[in-house]
Amino acid sequence: MASPWALPEQLRLRLRLATIDEAQATDTIAGAEAVIRAALNQTIDEVAGDELVLVGNGRRLLNLPEMPVTAVTSVTVGGVLLVDGVGYRWNRYGNLTRLGYDACWTLDEDVEVICTHGYPVAPAAVVQVCLQLAARAWVAPKEAVAAESLGDYSVTYDKQRTGQALTDFEMGMLERYAIGPASR
Known part of the structure; x- marks a missing residue:
């Protein structure tokens, strides 16, 4: 893969933190990239x-x-x-x-x-969404329970509340980078 779409320093500034754990930030950004690639079914990188x-x-x-x-x-x-x-x-x-x-x-x-x-440099909209998703994942709880049962114990996690899901607005921003109709 190409270089990351965003750097830990960009995430630190977005979150307005004095310092940031660079390894954890790099991992969070990589996770956001993976979510975007999966949502678009595109590599994005050249x-x-x-x-x-x-x-x-x-x-x-x-x-x-x-x-x-x-x-x-x-x-x-x-x-x-x-x-x-x-x-x-x-x-x-x-x-x-x-x-x-x-x-x-x-x-x-x-x-x-x-x-x-692909793109030699990730488009600005893709970087923006990547940073938004990474920032949400950074501040959100790592596990958010949406439902819990007692008989035969069952737990359902809500990705919306863990910051790991793209919003409709973000998907709209990314729409032009997904495969479109058969002809344009």
């Missing part, structure tokens, strides 16, 4: 030369699982290397379009793609 194996869908358009796509080095279908601009075209939104008269991505056939995707 990955160069990533090898993706997709499955043909019988249509002209195939969606790569990450964005933004900044380069497509090669596309191979059934052992045949396609030529960019002749056999396929791509865009930054992760859309891979098969070119040619009546051409489509062969149904259930592996499509091997080598590409570069």
Whole structure:
């Protein structure tokens, strides 16, 4: 992975603390990054030369699982290397379009793609949400009980109260960094 999206010092300033345990702050920020990556189903950080194996869908358009796509080095279908601009075209939104008269991505056939995707530096909105989530997790109780039973003892924890869940507002801020519609 790339360098962290935020530093312990940024978290310290956000929390208005005189000092901060750097190891714990680093861990809290890493946890916030993991929550955001999981919510968006995106790596976010730049990955160069990533090898993706997709499955043909019988249509002209195939969606790569990450964005933004900044380069497509090669596309191979059934052992045949396609030529960019002749056999396929791509865009930054992760859309891979098969070119040619009546051409489509062969149904259930592996499509091997080598590409570069993600951001060299995390976008400001992503960093902002990361710091908000880390700050909430820092000050919230580590375990918040939402429900408790006595017979056959049962406990349910509430992630909303432990600061480990993204708010609707934060998801709205992050929405543009998630995979969108098949075409834009």
